[in-house]
Amino acid sequence: MAAASRIYQVAVPTPLYRLFDYLSTGSLAAGTRVRVPFGKREMVGVVLGEVKQSEFPLSRLKSIAQALDAEPLLPLSMMNLLVWAADYYHHPLGEVIHTALPARMRQGRPADGSGVTVWALTPEGRALDPTVLKRAPAQKHLLEILAAAPEGLDAEQLAQISPRWTVAIKSLRRKFWVTPQQRDSVTVSNSDIQGSPQLNPGQKSAVTTVTTELGRFRPYLLHGVTGSGKTEVYLNIIEQVLALGKQALVLVPEISLTPQLVERFARRFRAPIAVLHSGLNDQERLNAWLAARAGKATIVLGTRSAVFTPLKNPGAIVVDEEHDASYKQQDGFRYSARDVALMRAAREKIPILLGSATPSLESLKKAREGAYTLLELPDRTGGAGMPAVRLLDMRRLKPSEGLSLPLREAIAARLDRGEQSILFLNRRGFAPVWMCYDCGWVAPCRRCDAKLTLHQKRGKLLCHHCGVEQAVVASCPACQGVSLHPLGEGTERVEGALQLFFPRARIERVDRDSTQRKGALAEKLRRVHEGEADILVGTQMLSKGHDFPNVTLVGVLNADQGLYGTDFRSGERLFQLIMQVSGRAGRAHKPGEVLIQTRHPDHPLFAALQQHDFHGFADFALAERRDTGYPPYRHLVLLRAESPAPGASLNFLRQARALAQRLSPNDCVVIQEPLPAPMERRSGRYRAQLLVQSSERVSLHAFLGRWAAELADAKFSRKVRWSLDVDPQDMY
Ligand code: ADP
Ligand code: ZN
Ligand code: ZN
Numbered sequence: 001m002a003a004a005s006r007i008y009q010v011a012v013p014t015p016l017y018r019l020f021d022y023l024s025t026g027s028l029a030a031g032t033r034v035r036v037p038f039g040k041r042e043m044v045g046v047v048l049g050e051v052k053q054s055e056f057p058l059s060r061l062k063s064i065a066q067a068l069d070a071e072p073l074l075p076l077s078m079m080n081l082l083v084w085a086a087d088y089y090h091h092p093l094g095e096v097i098h099t100a101l102p103a104r105m106r107q108g109r110p111a112d113g114s115g116v117t118v119w120a121l122t123p124e125g126r127a128l129d130p131t132v133l134k135r136a137p138a139q140k141h142l143l144e145i146l147a148a149a150p151e152g153l154d155a156e157q158l159a160q161i162s163p164r165w166t167v168a169i170k171s172l173r174r175k176f177w178v179t180p181q182q183r184d185s186v187t188v189s190n191s192d193i194q195g196s197p198q199l200n201p202g203q204k205s206a207v208t209t210v211t212t213e214l215g216r217f218r219p220y221l222l223h224g225v226t227g228s229g230k231t232e233v234y235l236n237i238i239e240q241v242l243a244l245g246k247q248a249l250v251l252v253p254e255i256s257l258t259p260q261l262v263e264r265f266a267r268r269f270r271a272p273i274a275v276l277h278s279g280l281n282d283q284e285r286l287n288a289w290l291a292a293r294a295g296k297a298t299i300v301l302g303t304r305s306a307v308f309t310p311l312k313n314p315g316a317i318v319v320d321e322e323h324d325a326s327y328k329q330q331d332g333f334r335y336s337a338r339d340v341a342l343m344r345a346a347r348e349k350i351p352i353l354l355g356s357a358t359p360s361l362e363s364l365k366k367a368r369e370g371a372y373t374l375l376e377l378p379d380r381t382g383g384a385g386m387p388a389v390r391l392l393d394m395r396r397l398k399p400s401e402g403l404s405l406p407l408r409e410a411i412a413a414r415l416d417r418g419e420q421s422i423l424f425l426n427r428r429g430f431a432p433v434w435m436c437y438d439c440g441w442v443a444p445c446r447r448c449d450a451k452l453t454l455h456q457k458r459g460k461l462l463c464h465h466c467g468v469e470q471a472v473v474a475s476c477p478a479c480q481g482v483s484l485h486p487l488g489e490g491t492e493r494v495e496g497a498l499q500l501f502f503p504r505a506r507i508e509r510v511d512r513d514s515t516q517r518k519g520a521l522a523e524k525l526r527r528v529h530e531g532e533a534d535i536l537v538g539t540q541m542l543s544k545g546h547d548f549p550n551v552t553l554v555g556v557l558n559a560d561q562g563l564y565g566t567d568f569r570s571g572e573r574l575f576q577l578i579m580q581v582s583g584r585a586g587r588a589h590k591p592g593e594v595l596i597q598t599r600h601p602d603h604p605l606f607a608a609l610q611q612h613d614f615h616g617f618a619d620f621a622l623a624e625r626r627d628t629g630y631p632p633y634r635h636l637v638l639l640r641a642e643s644p645a646p647g648a649s650l651n652f653l654r655q656a657r658a659l660a661q662r663l664s665p666n667d668c669v670v671i672q673e674p675l676p677a678p679m680e681r682r683s684g685r686y687r688a689q690l691l692v693q694s695s696e697r698v699s700l701h702a703f704l705g706r707w708a709a710e711l712a713d714a715k716f717s718r719k720v721r722w723s724l725d726v727d728p729q730d731m732y
Helices: 076-089 093-100 123-127 137-147 153-162 165-172 201-211 232-245 259-268 282-293 304-308 337-348 363-366 405-415 489-503 520-529 572-581 604-610 615-626 649-660 697-713 715-719
Strands: 008-013 019-023 032-036 041-050 116-121 178-183 218-224 246-252 273-276 299-302 314-319 351-356 373-377 386-392 420-424 434-437 453-455 461-462 468-469 484-487 505-512 537-539 549-554 594-596 635-643 667-669 673-680 685-694 722-725
Touching: 008 032, 008 093, 019 032, 019 076, 032 484, 041 076, 041 093, 076 093, 076 304, 076 337, 076 697, 076 722, 093 304, 093 505, 116 123, 116 137, 116 282, 123 137, 137 153, 137 165, 137 178, 153 165, 165 178, 201 218, 201 232, 201 373, 218 232, 218 363, 232 246, 232 259, 232 314, 232 351, 232 373, 246 304, 246 337, 259 273, 259 299, 259 351, 259 537, 273 282, 282 468, 299 505, 304 337, 337 351, 363 373, 363 615, 386 604, 405 420, 405 489, 405 549, 405 594, 420 572, 434 453, 489 505, 489 537, 489 635, 505 520, 572 594, 572 615, 594 604, 635 649, 635 697, 649 667, 649 685, 685 697, 697 715, 697 722
Parallel strands: 218 351, 218 373, 246 299, 246 314, 273 299, 314 351, 386 594, 420 537, 420 549, 505 537, 549 594
Antiparallel strands: 008 019, 008 041, 032 041, 116 178, 434 484, 453 461, 461 468, 635 685, 635 722, 667 685, 673 685
16 A cells, blocks of 8 residues: 555445545545446546545555546536535435436546547439449448438447448448548537517516626526517527626427427527437537537537536526426436526526426425516517417217317318317327226236237237237137227327328327337428428327427317326326417417317316416415425425335335334424335336425435435345435326
C-alpha cells in the first residue's frame, strides 16, 4: 500500500445504501469516474469526495485501480442534485448516478464525442433503378432501404437489416452508389428561420412574467387548453434565454410521438439543438450529452432521463405536458423527472415552466396556494372555439361492434364533407376476452392474473402484461364445447368494423401493434396530414401532441373504463385523456365535435368535460382526495415486493411493517396493512404492497431513511425482490 494515500468515498452501482472508501495517491475531484476493485470484479464508480477518516482500518482499504476522467465528468451541481435525489427517493446513490449517466460512461469508456459514421446513397445511387441489382438481392435490398433513409443508416441499424451488410455495402461503395458520412448529434437548422407570430395578450403576459425574472428560481404553471399557444410561449421565453448566452432544457413525454414539436424548435432557432430520443445509438446519445455539458448545444430536448443532462450555462427548464405519467420511472430508481427538474431549477437558480392543458392535481394545488405562479391561456389561438362535447347514453343505445348509431352517423357526415374523424379506444388487439359461451370459461394467462387478448391478425392470444403468446384454442378446455367467441372490442376489431360500415373510407390504425416497424408511425401521421386518410382509430398514442387541422370529430368509445378504476388517479387520467384527444378536434374555421359513449352520463366528470371546465373538475377531484387522504393532501410511499413463491411477498411486508413500528414513526406517518397487488400474479411472480401515508414530508423522509437502511440489511429481505416507490404514480 502506498504511503501518502488519500481516502476517497466512491459511489458504486450496487443495491447497498452506502458509499465505499478507496485509496489513491492522486488528487481526484468529486464527479470523476474511477475503476475500482469490488468483490471479485472491477466496477466503474464515481468519486464523491475526499474524507479524512474511514470507519475501516487503512490496511483493509483497496486502491482505486484507475481514474477514468482528467476533469470531473459530472459537475458539482449535478452531483449535488443526484445526492438529493438518492436521498429523496431512498434509492442507493451508486445506482442513482449510474441511471443518470449515458451507457458509454457507465461502461467506463472515454468521454469523447467522436462522430457516428452512417452510410447514405450518392446522387448516382439515388438515381438508380434498383432492378439493375436483381442478381444481387442483398445489395438491392440495402439500396431500397437507404433510398427511404436520406439521413443515412449507421452500423447498428444496417446490422438489423442484414447480418451480411458489410459485404453488400462494400460492393455498393465500389460502384460509387453509397458513401460513408459523419452524422452529427447536434443539429443546426439550415432552412429559413420562422419568426414568432404576434403574441396574443395572454401569451404576452405569460412571456413577460417569466422573462422579467430570468436568473432566479421561479416555478410557473402554464395552464392552457390544447391549441392555446403554450408552445409559442416556450419558444419566446427560450429565445430570450438564448439571447443571454444560456441554455434551455426542454422535457417532453415522448419524442417519437411529437415529431412536430422538434421540427418547430428546429425551424425557429439557428441554435445548435441536441435531441435526446430513443432512436439514438449509445455513441450519439453520448455525443449529445457531451455537447450539452460543454455548452455547445444550446437547446436540449429530451424525455424523462434528459433531466440529468449536465448543462454548462443553464438558463431555464420547460416541462411540457407536465401531468404525463411517463415522467415517472416505473422500475429501479423510481424518480419523477418533473419533480427532479423542479429541484434542479431551484438549485441552479433558474425559472422552470410546467405546461399542460390538464395540469396534475399536485401542480395545480401548488399553484392555487401560490407556491407556483399560475399563468393561464384561456382561449384557443386564431378564434377557434372549443369543440362541442356530447354524451351518448349507452344504457339506451345498442352498439354494433362497439359503435353506436349516432357515432356512425357522425362519421358518415364527416366522410360526406371530406373531413376526418378520430376514434379513441384504450385497448389494442381484437377483443380483450376469448370466451366459451357454453360454460363461461375465459382464456387466462398462465403467468399472470389476467385474461388474454385476442389478436386476430396475428392469430394469437396475447397477454398484455407479460407478453406471453398462445395459440387460439378452438375448443373449450373446461367443457370441450366449441362455441368460443371474442368478447368486447379492441382497436383491431373496430378497424375491421369501420371497413364494413364505410367500405370506401381510408382507415388508419395507430397503436403499439401497428406502429412497431421503424417509421410506421411517422408514415401514418403523414398520411393523415396530407388528407390521405379519413378515419383514425387508435389508443392513447393519438392523444399526444399531434395537430390535425382537418379532424372535426373525436369519438371516445369506452370512456367508462377509467371512471371506476382501481387506482385513485383513474378519474384524473380519464379526464386528462379526453381533454387531450378532444383538443385534436376542430381548428380555426371548422368547429369540432366530441362524442363520448358512456353508461354513466350523470358522472360529474362528464359535466366538467362538457363545459371544458378544468377548474371545475379539479375542485371536486381535489375535495375527493382531501376526504380520502390521497395526494396532494397526503404523501404516499409504496413498499413493493415480489417473489415467485406465493405468500413470500406478504410475509416480507408483515415483517417490514413490524420493523417500521419498532422504529416508531410519529403519528403523522400511517403504515397500512400489507395487501396483495391489484393484479397479484404477473410474469409468474406474486406481488404485494404496503402503503405508507403522511401529511408531512420531513418526518416521513426521516422515517423512510432509517427504514430503508434497515430493510437493506435485514435477513428477511433476501427472500423477495423489494423496492420503495416514493410518490407512486400507479398503484399496480
Ligand atoms: P399549444 O402548445 O397550446 O397546443 P401552440 O403553441 O402549438 O399551442 O399553438 C397552436 C397553433 O396556433 C400553432 O399552429 C401555432 O403556430 C399557432 N399560434 C400560436 N400562437 C399564435 C399567435 N399568437 N398568433 C397566431 N398563431 C399562433
Ligand atoms: Zn366451456
Ligand atoms: Zn401474462
